[in-house]
Structures are given as C-alpha cells and as structure tokens.
Amino acid sequence: MTDSGRADVAAHCVARIDRDRLATTLTELISQPSINPFDDRPHGDRGERRVADYLGSRLERLGWACEIVEFAPGRHNVIARLPGSRAAGSGRSLMLAGHMDTVETAGYPAPFAGAVRDGRVHGRGACDMKAALACYVEVAEVLAEHAVALAGELVIAGVGDEEYRQEGAKALGKSGLRTDGVIIGEPTELTICHATKGLVAYDLTVTGEATHGSVPHHGANAILSAAELVGAFAGYQRLLERRGHPLLGQPTVNVGVIEGGVKPNIVPPECRVQFSRRLLPGETPAAVRAEVMAMLDTSVDQRRWDLSEAWWTVEPYELPDSHPLGATVRAAAEACGVADAAPHGFPASSDAAYFGSPVVLFGPGSLAQAHSLDEWVAIEDMVTATAVYLRSALMTLGMTATRRPDPGTRSPETRVSGVRQ
Ligand SMILES: [Zn+2]
Known part of the structure; x- marks a missing residue:
C-alpha cells in the first residue's frame, strides 16, 4: 500500500x-x-x-x-x-x-x-x-x-x-x-x-514525653520537635531545586500530613508526619531516604524521632x-x-x-x-x-x-x- x-x-x-x-x-x-x-x-x-x-x-x-x-x-x-x-x-x-x-x-x-x-x-x-x-x-x-x-x-x-x-x-x-x-x-x-515522575512516601514519627501542660519543662513536646524537623524541609526543597531533568524539571517534596497531641493542657507525647517526594528517573527510595536522614540532622535528639522505610513507592x-x-x-x-x-x-x-x-x-x-x-x-x-x-x-x-x-x-x-x- x-x-x-x-x-x-x-x-x-x-x-x-x-x-x-x-x-x-x-x-x-x-x-x-x-x-x-x-x-x-x-x-x-x-x-x-x-x-x-x-x-x-x-x-x-x-x-x-x-x-x-x-x-x-x-x-x-x-x-x-x-x-x-x-x-x-x-x-x-x-x-x-x-x-x-x-x-x-x-x-x-x-x-x-x-x-x-x-x-x-x-x-x-x-x-x-x-x-x-x-x-x-x-x-x-x-x-x-x-x-x-x-x-x-x-x-x-x-x-x-x-x-x-x-x-x-x-x-x-x-x-x-x-x-x-x-x-x-x-x-x-x-x-x-x-x-x-515517581513518588515515594515516608512516615516521620516524633516521640516526646507527656506531662502536665503547666510544667512543660518536665516533659518533652513532640509537636515542637516535629515542627523543628519539618522546618528543615524548606531547605531540602531548595537543595532539590538545584537538580533537574530535561523533561520533568525539578524533584519536589511535600509534607502532606501532620498529626499529634491530645489536649491543649497536655504536653504531647507523639507527633506523626507524612511526606512524599517526587522522584526523577534514576532516583531510588533508598537514596532519597539517606539524603532525608542527612537533612534531618538537626538539634532534635535522634532518639526522639524515627524515619520509616518507604511505605508507598511509584517508580x-x-x-x-x-x-x-x-x-x-x-x-x-x-x-x-x-x-x-x-x-x-x-x-x-x-x-x-x-x-x-x-x-x-x-x-x-x-x-x-x-x-x-x-x-x-x-x-x-x-x-x-x-x-x-x-x-x-x-x-x-x-x-x-x-x-x-x-x-x-x-x-x-x-x-x-x-x-x-
Ligand atoms: Zn490517572
């Protein structure tokens, strides 16, 4: 034909x-x-x-x-x-x-x-x-x-x-x-x-110590610690903006969920944060987890927080x-x-x-x-x-x-x- x-x-x-x-x-x-x-x-x-x-x-x-x-x-x-x-x-x-x-x-x-x-x-x-x-x-x-x-x-x-x-x-x-x-x-x-782009999601769990809200110095406030950790994500996004893919542009990070606390008069014993990271071709969940761990190296005592393995991955x-x-x-x-x-x-x-x-x-x-x-x-x-x-x-x-x-x-x-x- x-x-x-x-x-x-x-x-x-x-x-x-x-x-x-x-x-x-x-x-x-x-x-x-x-x-x-x-x-x-x-x-x-x-x-x-x-x-x-x-x-x-x-x-x-x-x-x-x-x-x-x-x-x-x-x-x-x-x-x-x-x-x-x-x-x-x-x-x-x-x-x-x-x-x-x-x-x-x-x-x-x-x-x-x-x-x-x-x-x-x-x-x-x-x-x-x-x-x-x-x-x-x-x-x-x-x-x-x-x-x-x-x-x-x-x-x-x-x-x-x-x-x-x-x-x-x-x-x-x-x-x-x-x-x-x-x-x-x-x-x-x-x-x-x-x-x-791909996607990978993690949980960041922050542990505190509950006590009476009138004497917060006797406990450890998990929400304040989480806030400090979450604050580091803005710097992480700026780091990601230095990378790029000709068709996909920059990788991004999104803090999507934060939950924790019991009552206004109780120092919160736990705070859970969920975030996702969009992946460029060639990036892996393990490598992303490692760079997030390095990024979270803040003043918050490492014994007070835990970063999960990737629980949701799209390649x-x-x-x-x-x-x-x-x-x-x-x-x-x-x-x-x-x-x-x-x-x-x-x-x-x-x-x-x-x-x-x-x-x-x-x-x-x-x-x-x-x-x-x-x-x-x-x-x-x-x-x-x-x-x-x-x-x-x-x-x-x-x-x-x-x-x-x-x-x-x-x-x-x-x-x-x-x-x-
Ligand atoms: Zn669709």
Missing part, C-alpha cells in the same frame, strides 16, 4: 470518529463507580470489575478477544486483543492502556451523573482517565466500521489500582504480555510525555530517546493537527514503569481537573486523542485490508499490501 493510500484510509477513519458516541461512552463509564480504596485491606469488588465488564462487552461485540483477570481479590484488569491478520509473531503490536479506578468522591456533588454541558463531560474519572478508555472503544468502533484489518495486533488494556499501588499494571507486566509500544491516555493536555519512567514509539506518536499527532507534538514530561506518577514495554503518555484532559471536585474533559479533545490513537495504530501496525465505509464510492473490498512502519 502506498503512503497516500494509507493516509487516505487514516483520513477516512478519523472522519468517522463519532463525538456523540464518545460522550455517551464516557458518560456510561463515569456512571459505574470504581473508587480506589487507597489502603491495603482486602476489600472485595471495588467497581473496577463493572468497568472491565463494560469495556469487555463493548469490545467483544466488535470482534475483540477479551479476558478479565482478577489480579487480587475483587480487583480486576481487562485485556482485549484484536489479533493482526499476519501469522502470529510476524506483525508488530501496540497497546492502548488506561486505569479504570478513580480517586474518591467525598464532597463531590453528583460525581457519577456524567453530565454533558458546553462540549464537556463532567464527573469523577472524566479526565483521569475514563475519557481515554472511551477513546479506545471509539478506536475499536471506527476500525470495525471501516473494516480495517490491521497487520499487527492491537491491545486495549484497562487496569485497576493505578491510584494507589499500581497492582493492575504490575500484574499485567508480570503476565509476560509485551507490545512494541504502549500509549497511556493519562490527562496530558494532548501533549506527548516521554517521562513520568519513575523514561522512554529511551532513540525509541521509535516517540517518533510514531509525534507523527500521528502532527497529522492530527496537535499544536505541540514535542516530547514533554508528566509531573504526576503513573503506571508507565510497570508494563514492561516502551511507553508514552498522551491523553485528553488536564491534571488541573484530575482529582478535583469538578472533573471534566472537552469532547473535542477526546476526538483529537482518538484520532491520534487511530493514526498511531495504523502507523505502527500497518494494514492488510480495508473496506470503504461508503459503499458505491469504491469496491466494497479493497485488498492492500501489508505495510509496516
């Missing part, structure tokens, strides 16, 4: 993206709660199964082979495959991946209504990241309508537990399923991200510079009129490090709305993202056959040669 023939098929596919169907799919995904419990207790079904069933049934109707995998009790992934028309092993492969879980909804009015207003879909998970899942279903719809036979295999993966321990992506990575590339549709504002990720996935998605984005197709970094953490395959992130919506109490995504951005996913699939996988969507304009079945790129 010539380049112009392939471009013609791609243009026809992109023209068939259905805005209303995209919005409806997203509304239906939002209406199925799938809140991450964000702790380590066994929970039973958390709704990821409902989302997996929905995606599986939509894709099965379009001829995809779907498997729902329970990676932990009550926690699920869905893996849907559209095998390439070439013999097994001879074609290339691409995965469109996204997490099915969302953050919580406390304080969020009507989080599951999926309201459509002014060209936007609102609701918990709208941009983070059920919009991309809806785009993946739309890719499958358009390929089926256009009867495109891809030469390589296209995989759509919905994974659970991204918002906490990434167990869904870890299970998928451990399953051995590998593709030539993975696109994760996190809300990147339609920029192509080649790197993501950073970086696509190797020379990997062709970046160039393919960039070419697809440029063909779709995306204004800024240069490589960027994603400041949040993600599943990227766990798939075991090369990853770029590209998706509709913004982190500014993710996790907020009015999460939304523009339908127009979903149309653009779907177009980029479609073109990336066509460019990566090639086609062996296609039938025009409008009978009469061409013969209904057009054989074309396999093309790889």
